[in-house]
Amino acid sequence: xxxxxxxxxxxxxxxxxxxxxxxxxxxxxxxxxxxxxxxxxxxxxxxxxxxxxxxxxxxxxxxxxxxxxxxxxxxxxxxxxxxxxxxxxxxxxxxxxxxxxxxxxxxx
Numbered sequence: 873x874x875x876x877x878x879x880x881x882x883x884x885x886x887x888x889x890x891x892x893x894x895x896x897x898x899x900x901x902x903x904x905x906x907x908x909x910x911x912x913x914x915x916x917x918x919x920x921x922x923x924x925x926x927x928x929x930x931x932x933x934x935x936x937x938x939x940x941x942x943x944x945x946x947x948x949x950x951x952x953x954x955x956x957x958x959x960x961x962x963x964x965x966x967x968x969x970x971x972x973x974x975x976x977x978x979x980x
Contacts, residue, residue, distance in 0.1 A: 875902065876937060879914050889960040890915045892951065898966065903935040912938075913951060915958045922950060948976040 879902075883891065893899055893912040899921070902912060907927040913920040921938040923931050931940045943950045955963065 874937075876919060879919070880916050883914070883916055886964065888962050888964045889958065890955065890962075891964040893966060895966055903931075903938050905931050905935040905938075907931060907934075911943075911947065911951075913954055915954075915960065917958060920954060922947065946976065 891914045899910045899912050903921050905921055907930050909924050911922040919938045920941055921931050921935045922941045922943045925942050928940055928942050
């Protein structure tokens with residue numbers, strides 16, 4: 873079973889539309905991307921690796937199964953745009969998801 877299928881199964885089992893991953897070690901484990909400043913947005917349709925322009929080339933090489941997005945500006949704005957495209961209503965987040973980040977996501 874591929875990683876993508878495992879993620880899709882997890883989403884279905886937990887009645888989630890997406891998962892947002894922010895811990896470096898979890899991003900690295902799931903995507904194989906070894907750079908820093910990265911986040912993952914995992915949906916049933918697509919796997920996204922969000923990073924800044926310093927790492928996009930490296931990310932495309934190391935995380936071949938992921939669509940790499942250069943998040944210029946606000947991370948929350950990019951996540952909100954993608955959430956809208958995929959009609960994401962329920963999103964799982966890691967326990968390290970700060971209240972400040974929650975507020976920035978909730979803004980969009």
